[in-house]
Amino acid sequence: MDLSNDTPATHSLQSSTTISSDLPRVAIEEDDPAPVKRQRRRSTSHLKLVPETLELRESIKVAAERYAESLDKSRPFSRDELERHGREFLESIDQPEGFLGFAMVMLGNFFWKRQFLATPFHRRMLLLPHCLKHAEGCPAEYDQFGLDCEKCGACSIADYKVRAEQLGYKVLVAEGSPIVLRIIVEGYVDGILGVACLNVLEKAIDKVLIAGVPSYAIPLHSGDCKNTTLDEAWVWDVLEKYEPLPEPETTSYVPLMRAAGRLFDEHFDRLIPRLRSKTAEQARSPLGLTEDVAYDWLANGGKRFRPFITLAAYDAATGGRFVSAGPGAQNVEFSDSVGRVAMAIEAFHKASLVHDDIQDDDLFRYGRETLHRQHGLGPAINIGDYLIGMGYRLINAARDEFGPDITCDILDSMSTAHIRLCEGQGAEMAWNDDPDWNFTPLDALQIYALKTSPAFEAALDAGFRMAGKGELYAELVPQFCRQLGVGFQILNDLKDWQGDNDNKLVAGQDALALRPTVLLALAMQGSTEEVRRELREIYESRGDEGRRLHRARRLFEQAGVFTKAEALIDKSRARAEALADEVECETVRQLLYFLVDTVLAPEIEEPEMQPEDHGLMLSLPVVG
Ligand code: SF4
Missing domain, CATH: 1.10.600.10 (Farnesyl Diphosphate Synthase)
Known part of the structure; x- marks a missing residue:
């Protein structure tokens, strides 16, 4: 990805309407590795169930907030650590492994919540999935930044977008894109409030959280990519809050x-x-x-x-x-x-x-x-x-x-x-x-x-x-x-x-x-x-x-x-x-x-793309 400063994308950013304010051992004859203190990573791609009832989701959310209070916040999670905590957390509340992805998102949220809320509105980005749009009647077109919502009012995207823009957020309607972290690394925003399915959020965990970007994520109820739903109150719960911190809690690269x-x-x-x-x-x-x-x-x-x-x-x-x-x-x-x-x-x-x-x-x-x-x-x-x-x-x-x-x-x-x-x-x-x-x-x-x-x-x-x-x-x-x-x-x-x-x-x-x-x-x-x-x-x-x-x-x-x-x-x-x-x-x-x-x-298995997905996935713009 070209990260040059003088590109059409950068210029558009400033004026765009869309963005506003183990495995088998291989016979290699080398020394065996010394004991490893960190745990091996494993894919969670098959562990992405969202609890079906609001009551259960709320109870897991509340329990996750309590669990996260005891976590060391001096440095960002690694993916392994987050997965380990997710498993321990689910065990502690007697919930199945299938909720691992959901639990990891909840723990990530409460790890970062105070620091996300301490990010001024104008330094935040609201990332919304285009699959929230009204599937049949949406008049909006796609541009390089994703869906350019016309705020017709037929879906909740307009509500979030209007209010977030009033507060000073930059708003992007796309399920993660290479431009997201480019915007962060280039210094436009410091925190992300994101709505996405667990498939997309799993990738974001590896890319965003370990870099030290304060983030709060609301998982969609499914990864079906069409007319999806979410717990809307969770968005409003953080969208309008700003609570400064006396000093940063967590390191960041x-x-x-x-x-x-x-x-x-x-x-x-x-x-x-x-x-x-x-x-x-x-x-x-x-x-x-x-x-x-x-x-x-x-x-x-x-x-x-x-x-x-x-x-x-x-x-x-x-x-x-x-x-x-x-x-x-x-x-x-x-x-x-x-x-x-x-x-x-x-x-x-x-x-x-x-x-x-x-x-x-x-x-x-x-x-x-x-x-x-x-x-x-x-x-x-x-x-x-x-x-x-x-x-x-x-x-x-x-x-x-x-x-x-x-x-x-x-x-x-x-x-x-x-x-x-x-x-x-x-x-x-x-x-x-x-x-x-x-x-x-x-x-x-x-x-x-x-x-x-x-x-x-x-x-x-x-x-x-x-x-x-x-x-x-x-x-x-x-x-x-x-x-x-x-x-x-x-x-x-x-x-x-x-x-x-x-x-x-x-x-x-x-x-x-x-x-x-x-x-x-x-x-x-x-x-x-x-x-x-x-x-x-x-x-x-x-x-x-x-x-x-x-x-x-x-x-x-x-x-x-x-x-x-x-x-x-x-x-x-x-x-x-x-x-x-x-x-x-x-x-x-x-x-x-x-x-x-x-x-x-590790390369995480890509979710099967729907025709409308436009192949926009998150990519950490550092290695290359
Ligand atoms: S509010 Fe925006 S995204 Fe929703 S249907 Fe209207 S134009 Fe499309």
Whole structure:
């Protein structure tokens, strides 16, 4: 998702009428993970019953409020913790497991309620589902933000919308959308009052709550998507209340995400002033063109996750002042040197993507044509190189504040990450040129550890080093980031088969590009000689991509590849959490847990979409 500040969506936001005021063990020969303190996560997708009577719903709600009073509110729930509390809570009130999703929503509500009510009206968003509309006669049309209600009065949407707008809320009529958290991360709102079915709310739990966004949710009585109903009094119960708190109760990473975003927005020109492309005319000149395109590529597109990691690591290792300031904290600003080092991480990352897109001949990145498709091969290689140079210059600029030793250590860390990335990329290209069909899952994972982990490692290490804690975490960081990067890459491989459209827009590109993925290695390892031969033919042949993809998917499914890959992600997650468990510093440990929860978030089964759903689902705009 493009999070650039200067996009049509952002402009419309300001004027739109719609938005107003375990699994089987895989034979990988690696050490078994140390004991894990955190519980394994499980899907609750089959546990989403809503109690049928208002009386029962009310009694569960009241009991949930009492239960939540005893909860530690100093930091956001993880999904595992919320599920554990949900189960304990249901047991304590003698209600069935089928209400788990409902119970988790209720507990989440009362965890956050005081902080939601302390959010000023003009800093809140009311999120309504379009399925509340009058199914037959609704005259409203859809735009990029969802349903543009005309307030005809035929359904309750108009009532909520009118009153919420009067109070100063921003109102969105859509069942969650990528724009929801974009609105939050870009700083437009600090809290969400949401009405949605449990399917949508389950996704929101993984995305919104763990980031530290004060939220209050009212579950629809069903997930049927048409003429749905809800307990309307629950909406009015919080819609019109504002109860300030003397100080924030719960930590939040949202202000740090916003700070990372501002580096590439309001601070961008000051932190890296243009030299050769200050005017439009200069930008079109041969001498100014490279700088102009490189700056545009750096400033636009991407979710600023790696710079966020650097800022968050620095903050966590220096006491966690900003993460502790609460979800609505303003004035979260870092020194220019810290900001420039965080920007350098993004410059290196963007450079690697430019070169990776060339090597894979990918068509799209950040929803637009890849750089080499726009400008040609030579200029794109050159711009990637330029971004690498820019990254080193940005780090060097931190020398005055942090001194030569720390600056050189960061440079060393970056150069090591760079070399390892190139080794991983080189190994993949070598396999691609001359495939070794005896390659194993372990071979694939080694490539992943080289290709994907170094960027996380460099980002985390830079933050710790600037905080003067580089040596303290020197052993932990590479081990932790290896698990993070490997798990993240396997998740990406799975998404490729699911048609993840965020970056590449064309599903199955990786699968057909003869990449030595762990999925292919698992399929080869778990299949008969006959199937291995067929897989090889599929991958090495050309033409009829649809048939090849279909056949490969069938063979992968027969070999249990997708299940085994999910087990590997679970394993990476467990190992990363075990490493985090050993960290003494609370703020650093919590950051590591947060990284595991966001980078390795399990894919939750999508509810079956109805024709009117428009595919709008919530997505945390940080990893990418
Ligand atoms: S009030 Fe709005 S959403 Fe409801 S039927 Fe009328 S136009 Fe449609």
